[in-house]
Amino acid sequence: GVFNTIIKCFKRHGAETIDTPVFELKETLTGKYGEDSKLIYDLKDQGGELLSLRYDLTVPFARYLAMNKIQNVKRYHIAKVYRRDNPAMTRGRFREFYQCDFDIAGQYDAMIPDAECVKLVSEILNQLDLGEYIIKINHRKVLDGMFAACGVPDDKFRGACSAVDKLDKTFWDDVRAEMIQEKGIDPIAVDKIGKYVELKGRTELIDKLLEDEAMKAQKSAVEGLEDLRVLFKYLELYGITDKVVFDLSLARGLDYYTGVIYEAILQGFAHNPKAGADGDESVSVGSVAGGGRYDGLVGMFDSKGKKVPCVGVSIGVERVFAIMESRALASNTKTRTTETEVYVVSAQKNLVEERMKICKELWDADIKTEQSYKRNPKALDQFQYCETNSIPIAIIIGGSEIEMGVVTLRIVGSREERTVQREKMVEEIKSVLANLN
C-alpha cells in the first residue's frame, strides 16, 4: 500500500520512527500556527491539565526534542492530526487525517540535509507513480530579502508572506488587494513584489538575482541565494535537477520556517487561476508534499532557548489516496480488501467438522483461509463468496472425497478442478498460489 511505499523510502534514508502522543498541552500549540490556530481542537477541562489535539506532527516533534534534550535524530512519523473544519459554521465538523513526516534534526553543514529531503520527496513520488510532478523551491531569507528590497517594513514580512502563499490558488489581483487593504503594505512595494513573484528558474535565476541591484543590497537575500546555489549543486548530484524549480511565488503559510522551503505539485492537477477561481481553500491544488527548514522551533520549547536546527517534509497522503481511488474508479478495478487465498467449501451437509480440520491445517501452514460460519451453507453461496471476494482457490469436500482421503482443488478464476491427496493438499495449494502470483 501507499504507507508501506512511503515507510520504505523513509527507512532507505536511515530514519527511525518516534511516536508522540495525540494530545499536547494547550500552551505548546499556542502561537505556532498563525491564523490557523482557530482550527485547533481543545479537550474539555475535566480537572487536569489543559490539553489540545495535535494540529500537525512538526510542533509535537520539536517539543519532544526539547523535552528529551535530543540534539540529533532522523525520524519519521505517520499518524493522524486533528482540525476543526469550518469553525465559523454553526454545526462544527471535525477533520482527522494522516500526515507522513520525515525530519532531520541536528547542527550540520548547509544544505546537506535539505538536499536529502528534496531527493526523498522525488523518490517517494517516483515510487508512488503518481505521474509528472515538479518540486517548487524557495527560501525564507530570499523572500524576506525580496520584501525588504521592495520596501516592505520588517514587521509586515509574515503578513506579506501569508498573502503570497495564496498565489497558487488565486489571482495576483486578489493577493495584491489583500496586501494593500488587509496587511497595510504600500502599493508601490506591492507592485514591485508582483514582478519578483513571477520569476521561476534554476541556477541562472539565482545568478541573475545575485546581480539584481535591489536584492544584492539585502544581506538576507544574498544568504538565501547562496544557500540555494549550494542546494541546486547538490540536487544536480542527486540527479533531480529536472524535477525542481526555484519559484519566488512559493511562500508556505506556517510561521516557523526559517530557511529553504519546498512543495511538490502534481502536473496533471496543477491549478490555473485563469481557468476558474474556486477550489479547496485549505490546501494548494495539486500539492502532495511540502516542507522546509525550521531552525527556531525547538528552541521555543527549551527552557534555555537552546536551538536544534531541523529540516523536514510532510507527504500529503490523503491527496495520494484520493488520486489512487479516482484512478481505480476510472480503470474499473475493484481493489480487494482481504487477502484470503483459500475458501474451504462443503458440497454436502454435516461437514462443518471436516471443514474445521482442513482450516486448522491451512492456518497452521500460514495459508490465508476462510470458511462459511454456517453449519450447512449452500454450495452456491460458498462459490459466490469466492467470486465476490476474489479468493483464488476453493478446497471442496464432500462425502466421497472424505472416503477417498482427497479434496477437490478448484481454481476459482478458470473453474479448473483437480483431485488432490489430502496429505499433499498444503503443498499443492502453495504451488498453485506461487503460479498464480
Next chain:
Amino acid sequence: GVFNTIIKCFKRHGAETIDTPVFELKETLTGKYGEDSKLIYDLKDQGGELLSLRYDLTVPFARYLAMNKIQNVKRYHIAKVYRRDNPAMTRGRFREFYQCDFDIAGQYDAMIPDAECVKLVSEILNQLDLGEYIIKINHRKVLDGMFAACGVPDDKFRGACSAVDKLDKTFWDDVRAEMIQEKGIDPIAVDKIGKYVELKGRTELIDKLLEDEAMKAQKSAVEGLEDLRVLFKYLELYGITDKVVFDLSLARGLDYYTGVIYEAILQGFAHNPKAGADGDESVSVGSVAGGGRYDGLVGMFDSKGKKVPCVGVSIGVERVFAIMESRALASNTKTRTTETEVYVVSAQKNLVEERMKICKELWDADIKTEQSYKRNPKALDQFQYCETNSIPIAIIIGGSEIEMGVVTLRIVGSREERTVQREKMVEEIKSVLANLN
C-alpha cells in the same frame, strides 16, 4: 515487529481493516462502559457537536455497523484509545494506548465464529512467542444461570458479575464483602457463588454442571453450557484443547457481553492473590488478550433496534511490548531503531560531492544508505556512527580510491576490507548483505 505479526494472523483469517474516527458523539459512548465511563475524555464545546475520544474500538465498530447497515463483516482494527487516568487526582493524567481488535459480525451458526476467535488468540500468542499461556473461557449465560441458581435477583446480575470480575486480582473475601455490602446481595447467595467460582475444567465440568440440580433448573445456564459443549468440541478440532480451560470465575467487566467470554493469561505472569494484594487495578495481571460475544450492541445504535450478532477479541499489545522490552533488557540485546545497511564514509576532506554521488546510486538501487551531514566529518566519527548504529557495511572513499575508480568496502562487524570496482559496487553490496542475513 509485534504489529506485523498480529496483522498477519488477522489477515490469515480473512479479515479486512476498517478505520473508524478517533472521535465519537458523546452520546454514542454514554452508558456503554458501566463504572469506567468516568474515564472518558470529552472535547471542549467549541460550537459544534459534543464529542468524546474513543474509549475502546468495539463501541465505535458497533456504531459503524449500524450506521452503514452492514450485516456481515470480519474486520480488524489497530489503533489508539484514550482514557483519563486517575481522574480523582487533582492533576489529571491522560493515557493513550494501542488496541488490536478482531471481530466477526453476522448471523451465523452457534460457536463457529466464537471458536475461530479463540483459535486466533492461540495463533497470535504462539507466534509472538511469549511463553506458556492459558485461555480462560466462560459464558455470560452460565454466569447469569449461576447467579439465579444461587438466589441472586435478576437486577443484581451485572453487579455480581463486576464483583466476580475482580477475582483475578484480589481475594475472595474482598469480592464477597463487595457483593454483600456494595451490591446488597444476600450472604447465603454469595457463599453459594463462592463454591461455583472455584470450579475449573473442560468438558467433564460442563457435563457435571449440566447434572447439577440448581444449575439445570436454570434455562440460561443450560443454554450457555450447551454452547460451551459445542465450543469445546470445535476447539478440539482446532487442536487447542490443552490451551483452554472453562473457568467459572471469569466474568469480564464490560456490560455488553451476552455469550461466550474469554481471556488469555500468560503463565509466568499469573497473579497469586495469596502472595500479595496490590497491583494495577485496571488490568488483570498476566492478561494479554480478551473478548467475547456481544449480540446486543449494534442494535443499540440502529433506529429500528435491528441486531447484528458479533464476537471479537482484543489483543493487549501494550502488555506484549512491556514483556518484549523486559526480555530485551534481560538478555542485554539492543534493538536497532533503524535499518540502515550502508554508511558512506569519506576518508579525506572535500569529498562530500563524491559521497552524494554514491548515496544517490545506492538509494536508487534501494539500498538503505546514510552519510554524515557534515562537509568534512572526521573519519573516526563516521566509523563510530556505524558501530553505534549497528550499520553492517561502510563504503569508504579517499583520493586514491576516486583516482582508481574503486571504493573500499568494510564489513563493520569483522573490520574486513576489500577493494571493489566502482561499477561493481551495488552488486557487491547486495551480495555481502545477502550473506550477512
